[in-house]
Amino acid sequence: MxxxxxxxxxxxxxxxxxxxxxxxxxxxxxxxxxxxxxxxxxxxxxxxxxxxxxxxxxxxxxxxxxxxxxxxxxxxxxxxxxxxxxxxxxxxxxxxxxxxxxxxxxxxxxxxxxxxxxxxxxxxxxxxxxxxxxxxxxxxxxxxxxxxxxxxxxxxxxxEPDEPWFLVVVPQVFVSTAEIFSAPELTRDTPPIKVRTVLERGGQNDCQSVVEERYSEVRNALILLNKFVSARLTGTGGCVFGAFPNEAEAVKVAAQLPATLPGFVAKGSNISMLHRKLQSLS
Ligand SMILES: C[C@](O)(CO)[C@H](O)COP(=O)(O)OP(=O)(O)OC[C@H]1O[C@@H](n2ccc(N)nc2=O)[C@H](O)[C@@H]1O
Ligand SMILES: Nc1ncnc2c1ncn2[C@@H]1O[C@H](COP(=O)(O)OP(=O)(O)OP(=O)(O)O)[C@@H](O)[C@H]1O
Structure with a gap:
């Protein structure tokens, strides 16, 4: 074998x-x-x-x-x-x-x-x-x-940021990373900040306004999710997410989304599932 x-x-x-x-x-x-x-x-x-x-x-x-x-x-x-x-x-x-x-x-x-x-x-x-x-x-x-x-x-x-539960919404659209990074209107001069400041105060996603403007599916997903929780884009999109203190609250909001907007609920983790599995093997 x-x-x-x-x-x-x-x-x-x-x-x-x-x-x-x-x-x-x-x-x-x-x-x-x-x-x-x-x-x-x-x-x-x-x-x-x-x-x-x-x-x-x-x-x-x-x-x-x-x-x-x-x-x-x-x-x-x-x-x-x-x-x-x-x-x-x-x-x-x-x-x-x-x-x-x-x-x-x-x-x-x-x-x-x-x-x-x-x-x-x-x-x-x-x-x-x-x-x-x-x-x-x-x-x-x-x-x-x-x-x-x-x-x-x-x-x-x-x-090691907090590990909340997330609802991730998946707009049915393909966003090209190359397209967003080549957009003339993209902000490219955000002043660098310290990691400590990020952990204390968070930050934004500079790609979000560009993606929202170009993809109505993403804009609509943000508007909808923002009715329940502060919503944000991940990477260059198109997925959008919000954080919740526990699984039940994330599931409750997920249940209120229209069928045209699929999503999933998952826990945030500072150690990836892959590494937890590899550790358990060795
Ligand atoms: C934006 C992130 O999702 C953040 O996690 C990633 O940095 C994107 O990484 P990725 O999907 O692996 O992107 P790649 O496939 O390497 O790059 C796609 C295209 O996006 C542009 N690109 C990507 C990453 C970067 N830091 N600057 C760029 O300008 C480049 O034109 C590149 O040709
Ligand atoms: N094993 C793979 N899984 C997913 N995509 C792959 C794979 N191999 C090649 N690709 C290509 O890579 C592209 C980007 O896929 P991926 O799912 O990583 O995007 P993404 O989640 O937007 O990534 P990022 O957050 O890094 O921008 C796909 O559209 C596909 O053409």
């Missing part, structure tokens, strides 16, 4: 997101507060001896070779020169292009999962550096701890 491993790939929220500048290569310098949700995709790995990478459970609109899971697996093969491969099955639960970081999280789970299944013993710092080439949010998922991130998301300060 070949060794197997099943691991979650959790969602993240950007509790705030400030754009403080733009680099020469066009990428934006951010300050953002990441927290994980206890809500995830699930990845199942079976080791192969022939070096092949096979992903089962394809995503509509993403071909096999551009799937971040396959790209992460190949990156790790090149890095390690391992002779192993893997069959990987993806159970997709996170909405794509929603600002929940699902693609980056799948990539991080693949790097950590195969590192273990292939007995590579590559350290998390190296995996985070490798992962950054796949997506800006991969490093925080590799470390698995809530963090204040700077640069393009690679400079992390681990923090």
């Amino acid at each position: 070949m060794p197997t491993l099943s691991l979650p790939a959790p969602a993240k929220l950007n509790l705030m997101l400030h754009i403080v500048g733009r680099r020469a290569d066009g990428y934006h310098e951010l300050q953002t507060l990441f927290q994980f949700l206890d809500y995830s995709d699930e990845l199942h790995f079976i080791r192969r001896d022939d070096g092949q990478i096979r992903l089962h459970g394809e995503l509509t609109g993403v071909d096999h070779e551009s799937n971040l899971i396959v790209r992460a697996a190949r990156l790790l093969q090149r890095e390690s020169a391992t002779r192993y491969g893997a069959d990987i099955r993806l159970e997709k639960r996170l909405p794509m292009g929603g600002g929940l970081g699902g693609g980056s999280s799948d990539a991080a789970t693949t790097l950590l999962g195969l590192n273990r299944l292939w007995n590579l013993d590559i350290n998390p710092e190296r995996l985070a550096t490798l992962g950054l080439s796949l997506g800006a949010d991969v490093p925080v998922f590799i470390h698995g701890r809530a963090a204040f991130a700077e640069g393009v998301g690679e400079r992390l300060t681990f923090v």
Whole structure:
């Protein structure tokens, strides 16, 4: 029997997101507060001896070779020169292009999962550096701890904000991250602030006004959720969230949303589900 491993790939929220500048290569310098949700995709790995990478459970609109899971697996093969491969099955639960970081999280789970299944013993710092080439949010998922991130998301300060319950609403629209970052009207000069100030006073999402203006589905979701709780955009959207002191209150509001606006309730967590599972295995 070949060794197997099943691991979650959790969602993240950007509790705030400030754009403080733009680099020469066009990428934006951010300050953002990441927290994980206890809500995830699930990845199942079976080791192969022939070096092949096979992903089962394809995503509509993403071909096999551009799937971040396959790209992460190949990156790790090149890095390690391992002779192993893997069959990987993806159970997709996170909405794509929603600002929940699902693609980056799948990539991080693949790097950590195969590192273990292939007995590579590559350290998390190296995996985070490798992962950054796949997506800006991969490093925080590799470390698995809530963090204040700077640069393009690679400079992390681990923090422990409150862990409320969240209602996440999923407008039925695809928001392109590249489109929002190239919008002329986007604010790009928010003064940098200290992590302590963020934890004491919070912050806003600089992308929100741009996304609201361009996507009426997101604007309407914010208006609706704001009737119950202070609502905000995560990442470049289109998902919108509000925080509640307990599960029951989040569920009560969820029940009042129209059927055209799906959503889910999940607890915020400063240690990702993935890392809790990995700890329980070792
Ligand atoms: C906004 C966040 O969701 C915050 O968590 C992430 O930083 C976005 O990360 P991501 O989805 O992995 O984004 P990528 O796929 O790397 O970038 C998509 C496009 O958005 C723009 N982009 C992205 C991140 C960034 N810091 N500055 C940018 O200008 C670039 O034009 C890039 O080509
Ligand atoms: N395994 C994967 N899961 C989701 N998307 C993937 C995957 N592999 C490649 N992609 C591509 O990445 C794009 C972004 O997906 P993702 O779900 O990470 O967006 P997001 O939640 O908006 O991310 P972010 O918060 O980082 O902007 C998808 O539209 C898809 O084309």
